[in-house]
Amino acid sequence: MIRRIAAVLAAAGLALAGCGQVEEPGDNTTAQAGPTVQTRFGPVTVPANPTKVIALGWSDAETALALGVQPIAASDWLAFGGEGVGPWAAGRYTTPPKILPTLELDYPTIAQLQPDLILNTRSDNSEEKYRELSKIAPTVSSPAGVVAYGTTWRQQVDLVSQALGKAEEGKRLTAEVDNAFTKAKTDHPALTGKTVAVGAHYSDKYSAYVRGDSRVDFLESLGLTNKPEVQALAGESFAVDLSREQIELLSADLTVVFPIGTDGTPLRNDQVLNQIPSAKAGHLVILDDKTLVNAFSSGSTLGTLYAIDKATPLFTTALGT
Template sequence: MRNPLGRSLVSRVLTATVAAAVALTMAACGQVQDSSSGAGGGDATTTSVDTLFGAVEVPADPQRVVALGWSDAEAALALGVQPVAVSDWLAFGGKGVGPWAAPLFTGTPTILPTLELNYEQISSLNPDLILNTRSDNSKEKFDELSKIAPTVSAPPGVTIQYGTSWQQQMQQVSAALGKKDEGTKLIAKVDAAFEAARSANPNFAGKTVAVGAFFSDSYGAYVDGDSRVEFMKSLGFVNKPEIQALSKGQSFYEQLAREQVELLSADLTVIFPLGGDATPLKTDPVLNQIPSAQAGHLLIMEDPTLINAFSSGSTLGTKYAIENAVPLIKAKTAA
């Protein structure tokens, strides 16, 4: 059953992060019988992919790909592969991917739930490969999905939920699809776009940044391992140490009490609403009195498409965000 929340799927992930135990309980429902060998036992018709849960043998030429992880579908599309089903993490609607990726679909995929996986529905799609590279890293979910088809999760070493970088995602997906060379080229193109942005804006280097969100009348800040923070770091910024110090090493996001809002003040503050418009941010006297706001260094993102690209963590979405966010960032750091 489709997740009933109608707002951005980012907000659903934040809810799941706060209540991870609930999400794991939800994942346990609808289990299926084992119909796949999962990992191990590779031969000439399979490719081995290293994952957080060990090596997984995937078919050399998968035909029916189910993309469950956050922006996994966009990674597959960038490589010329059209998943038969996708999870719409950012609530795009339509084909379940951003407008920078949707035209690459020639058909309309089945849209699947996100946090509450429907294993029976996934099994009915007869996948020969499941992509789940950016997720909550649940071993229970991995085990259930592996009963259906070989499942490629986050790579080894990713400990933060949804902490797979866009580079790692492309590496995992391209390896699983037998398109490593194409994946390497796509990564190089995005790296080149970041390099061009850094070269054009040398004043970004070493400046502190605080990336925050506003959801359900409360604020939060993103920490290292989150795609938005890594985006800013790729431009030369440094995540504000006082915010990074809040991290417990498991979540990409830390909630802030009202009295902690000033922690968002940095050389540049980037903040956006989740599942709503930016009016509360523009009119909040607490946010607008922090030093970075007073100095003209507060960037409130308003465009939902740009917010989603900034949050996508895919090669396609990241490229769109570089093209459209960097001019806004430049304007707020010029003073």
């Protein structure tokens, strides 16, 4: 649990802002009933054509924007600032959203905004938070069976598009991203069948990502396979800590490492990292372009499309093909 919270804090770069819980349910009885969405906490009936949407989950705001809906408030998980979304989503708001805290939810402010729908599809899976949010408005959480923050972009599009009454638009958006991955695999056949290990460096510590993380999902969608020895360490989180003695576990046909909270200098100067077999063979990619790292980490359809275009050639080059 501590590792997961530290990782999310590092990625988000946001200070916690704790607030009190909601004591009384909001009055949402006048909204016309819309579809029922299946979530980890059971079925949720959402209003038809919601107009006051709050997006709390990681990439929920970008997903709503990609479907043509502008949240009135949203959490800025990757500390973009401004409208709280990456540059690949720039210009999709006509009215900037109110930016809300991430890990510690500001229930009073959320209630004051009087939303008719709350999206929290990629989160820590807290049932307590879900119950509190549901007192304010119908809340769509993650699907059943995923680890904390493990909702895939496909699952997120499915949940958000259903909740917004835009299921057909969601199918088209999913097809667009799937087609982009298919084209990338065709254009970069050297990636298919290769093993990959993806890690992060934070406060002089390393972690490796496993399935359930959007970055691993991204790389496997390009035809790579997460290194089995890393995947074998998977627990109930999307990442595992590595000691200095375990850094060689990041050696694979392709190794991708990025810094959190700093630039790539410590990685390029780390003699242990640069002595692992993949690094010595020239198959190590250090991602330190902040925009690209954020796109790679966003797990949103818009960020994923950007990363497919910008990051895939770097991976192919590192394999020497």
